[in-house]
Amino acid sequence: MKSMTRTRQRDEMTPEQKTLRRKEFFINNSLYFFLIAAIVGIVIYDPRFLSTASIVNILSLSAANLPLALGIAGAIILSGTDLSAGRAVGLIACVSASLLQMAGYPNKMFPSLGVLPLPVVLLIALAIGGLIGLVNGFCVAKFRLHPFIVTLATQLILFGILLMYLMNGNNNGQSLSGLDPSYTQWITGSFLKIGGTAIPNYVFYSIAITAVIWFVWNKTVFGKNMFAVGSNEEAARVSGVNVTATIIGVFVLAGVLYGVTGFIEAARIGSNSAATGLNYELDAIAACVIGGVSFVGGIGKIRGVILGVVLLRIIFVGLTFLSIDANLQYVIKGLIILLACAIDMRKYLKKR
Amino acid sequence: MEEILLQMRGICKSFPGVKALDNANLTVKRGTVHALMGENGAGKSTLMKCLFGIYAKDKGEIFLEGRPVEFASSKEALEQGVAMVHQELNQALSRTVADNLWLGRYPARVGVVRKGKMRKDTLDLFESLGFSQNPDAVAGTLSVSRRQMIEIAKAVSYDAKIIVFDEPTSSLTEQETEGLFRIIKTLRDKGCGIVYISHKMEEILRISDEVTVMRDGKTVATRPAAELTMEEIIRLMVGRELTQRFPEKAPATQENLLSVRDLTGRYAPLREVSFDLRKGEVLGVAGLDGAGRTELLELLFGLAAKERGTVTLEGREIRNSSPRAAIRNGFALLTEERRATGIFPGRSVQENTVVSRLSAYRKFGFLQEKAMKRDVDSVVQSLKVKTPSRHTPIRVLSGGNQQKVILGRWLLTNPKILLLDEPTRGIDVGAKYEIYKIIADLAKQGRGVILVSGEMPELLGVCHRILVLSAGRAAGIVQADETTQEEIMSLAAKFV
Numbered sequence A: 001m002k003s004m005t006r007t008r009q010r011d012e013m014t015p016e017q018k019t020l021r022r023k024e025f026f027i028n029n030s031l032y033f034f035l036i037a038a039i040v041g042i043v044i045y046d047p048r049f050l051s052t053a054s055i056v057n058i059l060s061l062s063a064a065n066l067p068l069a070l071g072i073a074g075a076i077i078l079s080g081t082d083l084s085a086g087r088a089v090g091l092i093a094c095v096s097a098s099l100l101q102m103a104g105y106p107n108k109m110f111p112s113l114g115v116l117p118l119p120v121v122l123l124i125a126l127a128i129g130g131l132i133g134l135v136n137g138f139c140v141a142k143f144r145l146h147p148f149i150v151t152l153a154t155q156l157i158l159f160g161i162l163l164m165y166l167m168n169g170n171n172n173g174q175s176l177s178g179l180d181p182s183y184t185q186w187i188t189g190s191f192l193k194i195g196g197t198a199i200p201n202y203v204f205y206s207i208a209i210t211a212v213i214w215f216v217w218n219k220t221v222f223g224k225n226m227f228a229v230g231s232n233e234e235a236a237r238v239s240g241v242n243v244t245a246t247i248i249g250v251f252v253l254a255g256v257l258y259g260v261t262g263f264i265e266a267a268r269i270g271s272n273s274a275a276t277g278l279n280y281e282l283d284a285i286a287a288c289v290i291g292g293v294s295f296v297g298g299i300g301k302i303r304g305v306i307l308g309v310v311l312l313r314i315i316f317v318g319l320t321f322l323s324i325d326a327n328l329q330y331v332i333k334g335l336i337i338l339l340a341c342a343i344d345m346r347k348y349l350k351k352r
Numbered sequence B: 001m002e003e004i005l006l007q008m009r010g011i012c013k014s015f016p017g018v019k020a021l022d023n024a025n026l027t028v029k030r031g032t033v034h035a036l037m038g039e040n041g042a043g044k045s046t047l048m049k050c051l052f053g054i055y056a057k058d059k060g061e062i063f064l065e066g067r068p069v070e071f072a073s074s075k076e077a078l079e080q081g082v083a084m085v086h087q088e089l090n091q092a093l094s095r096t097v098a099d100n101l102w103l104g105r106y107p108a109r110v111g112v113v114r115k116g117k118m119r120k121d122t123l124d125l126f127e128s129l130g131f132s133q134n135p136d137a138v139a140g141t142l143s144v145s146r147r148q149m150i151e152i153a154k155a156v157s158y159d160a161k162i163i164v165f166d167e168p169t170s171s172l173t174e175q176e177t178e179g180l181f182r183i184i185k186t187l188r189d190k191g192c193g194i195v196y197i198s199h200k201m202e203e204i205l206r207i208s209d210e211v212t213v214m215r216d217g218k219t220v221a222t223r224p225a226a227e228l229t230m231e232e233i234i235r236l237m238v239g240r241e242l243t244q245r246f247p248e249k250a251p252a253t254q255e256n257l258l259s260v261r262d263l264t265g266r267y268a269p270l271r272e273v274s275f276d277l278r279k280g281e282v283l284g285v286a287g288l289d290g291a292g293r294t295e296l297l298e299l300l301f302g303l304a305a306k307e308r309g310t311v312t313l314e315g316r317e318i319r320n321s322s323p324r325a326a327i328r329n330g331f332a333l334l335t336e337e338r339r340a341t342g343i344f345p346g347r348s349v350q351e352n353t354v355v356s357r358l359s360a361y362r363k364f365g366f367l368q369e370k371a372m373k374r375d376v377d378s379v380v381q382s383l384k385v386k387t388p389s390r391h392t393p394i395r396v397l398s399g400g401n402q403q404k405v406i407l408g409r410w411l412l413t414n415p416k417i418l419l420l421d422e423p424t425r426g427i428d429v430g431a432k433y434e435i436y437k438i439i440a441d442l443a444k445q446g447r448g449v450i451l452v453s454g455e456m457p458e459l460l461g462v463c464h465r466i467l468v469l470s471a472g473r474a475a476g477i478v479q480a481d482e483t484t485q486e487e488i489m490s491l492a493a494k495f496v
Helices: A002-011 A015-028 A030-045 A052-077 A085-099 A118-142 A147-165 A181-188 A201-219 A221-231 A233-238 A243-269 A280-290 A302-321 A326-345 B044-051 B074-079 B097-102 B115-128 B144-157 B174-189 B201-207 B230-238 B293-300 B323-328 B338-342 B349-361 B369-382 B399-412 B429-444 B456-462 B485-492
Strands: A192-194 A197-199 B004-015 B018-029 B033-037 B059-064 B082-085 B162-166 B193-197 B210-215 B218-224 B256-265 B273-278 B282-286 B306-313 B316-318 B331-334 B417-421 B448-452 B465-470 B473-479
Touching (some): A015 A030, A030 A326, A052 A243, A085 A147, A118 A243, A181 A243, A201 A302, A280 A302, B018 B044, B033 B044, B033 B201, B033 B230, B044 B193, B097 B144, B174 B193, B201 B230, B210 B230, B230 B429, B282 B293, B282 B429, B349 B369, B349 B399, B429 B448, B465 B485, B473 B485
Parallel strands (some): B018 B218, B282 B448
Antiparallel strands (some): B004 B018, B210 B218, B256 B273
16 A cells, blocks of 8 residues: 555656655765765876775775774664774784884894794784773673763773883883784785785785674674664663673674784884874774764664775875865865765655 | 463562552453553553563562463563563664564574574564565564564564553554454464553453453452443542543634645645634544644644645734744644653753743843743643642653643743644543643633544544544544544545
């Protein structure tokens, strides 16, 4: 009966309704139009923006941020957030770097350590991330604190730990560099070149991780429980979902993803300090929101997160291409985030 | 046949300062519909919460098929075959029907959900209930009645022996209610015991086999429905005679107050609706779910965008482009969802009362406490609001008293037109009468009232004329004294 009325309405559509429908189409796909318009604009100014090197650059920068954004997206789907992500990445990057400095490097933090095997350090990175997530998740689930509060606190704690860690050995708060070539090679090396531009290995790691997370979100009981808890925690509880375990699980998964990001980031940057990871969570949150992961909870798609991360990166790189003053770039970034979210929000507003 | 499925005996439950349940009893037999009645606060919900382990009872025993049971959570109750279809549906609205149905027990292999099996099980279940619904639809896009059917299906899928329905028809149209009753009868004939909580007398007498009436936390009586009349039930519930269900109607004037012509919504599904409202008249609005009843009020109040059409108030064309404009023009809207869009739960009775005309209490930029107190006191007195003080948070009042506060809020703005959307939903009989009385008094003062209601007896009892909407169009206007429920129903189906 309902579908019949709908067809009847379409047949009887007035010109005004047709314009309305067109308007809706534009609004619903506004992000894509926005993306195309931005690219076209920048290319007119400087065609090198679409050169292979530039595209690979944008893709690799996006890939470096993607695991982090996916972790935060989980927290947002629970209608929470995670402010500790950036500092977690910073701590994990510094720990990874300190354990993988070249033997004989003059400023080596642990001179007697030698070079640990890569998989061991990777596991340590993931474990630290998981532990951070466990603390966050435990406080959110057990103490019923808002994730904003919990991660605001853990973010400070992590920074303090990071500063203390950097005082270790004879490092004395210096940046950590002189990484072992096997490490940097594994992350930033390349086995595939496109048009003479090497694609760093971590892009493929990032793609693989994204595929795994897509599977977890869409195909597993844990993923479905995550969306259910985010959508209506009470309904999930009365249906017998272990809400506590789900919340903790989401934060642990996020922490593990920060572990991956930190491990990649250390080798990607090469020289790691207390500033590594600073404000990464803010870019990631912005990317999630632009990509339609809603703070209302229970709403979000992997492809939205990817789109958000890439879109934000195109804007950042594009602003540099347009040789816009670095200070002004912040203003423009802020305005673009506002605009993109405002347009996107219209999708969810009830028309009346 | 008369086998006892569920027995609750001598249940007591106290909260600080209140004895919510005092030796309450409930006995439900196999294959029967058992109505549980009582005014708000009589202890029906508390009794059910004790059954489902949401509250721990102080005293008393519960037997399921003769075995003593004590559920720690509603999940545990569900697994033992005692299910509840809630008044406020508790669903994950951004997820699909199938996701909601199997939430908490997804069919899975090593943590991976078996989507195909889930879909098939869902379809099989729906088929056994004679219910067609796409399992992949997102729950939030469905109507309340559809979502309720999903809850019922969920109960059935747990192989429930006892299903408790808490006010299941409060947001259903008559047509949907019929569908629900068919399902309830099917479940009953399968041997389920149904506990049916409702305020609607007509329904209770129609559908139930036995009735238990509660008052002040005690069980007053359990009797076969066939031996009871509506008057008898009301007497048991309120403990006194309620001679009339509806107050006397004063005749409306012939003077025209509001003329609406060709009202059409931009997004709201309302097409060329025209009607007149006279001074002192209560105009009812009837129609099926989705007919555009609420949308009509929203359009008039400037909450929804108008495509075309004119609204003339006392001979002057007006344009309610926003609720603020509507209030300036003398309109007031009592919204359908009291909790979601009516009250400010944590704020005081006083703030909830004066919120619509705060600027009137302003002097040199400061709010005048004295003037506010005077108005709030007058509202509390004239509308008989039962509240400990004007500083009490409104959320602790009963539904009827909350509704009176919201009515009082609008009366302070001295409106010419009152738009009331389901003003008595979820309110007990005694308070209902008082709300009807207020509506009648308002009309007597020469105001116009437009009353949207899904309860046919209410429309017939309170209104002068009834506008029937059908699929967004006006199907006709009938005189309440001359029409029948059948005539209204056939008009409501005119354009469907």
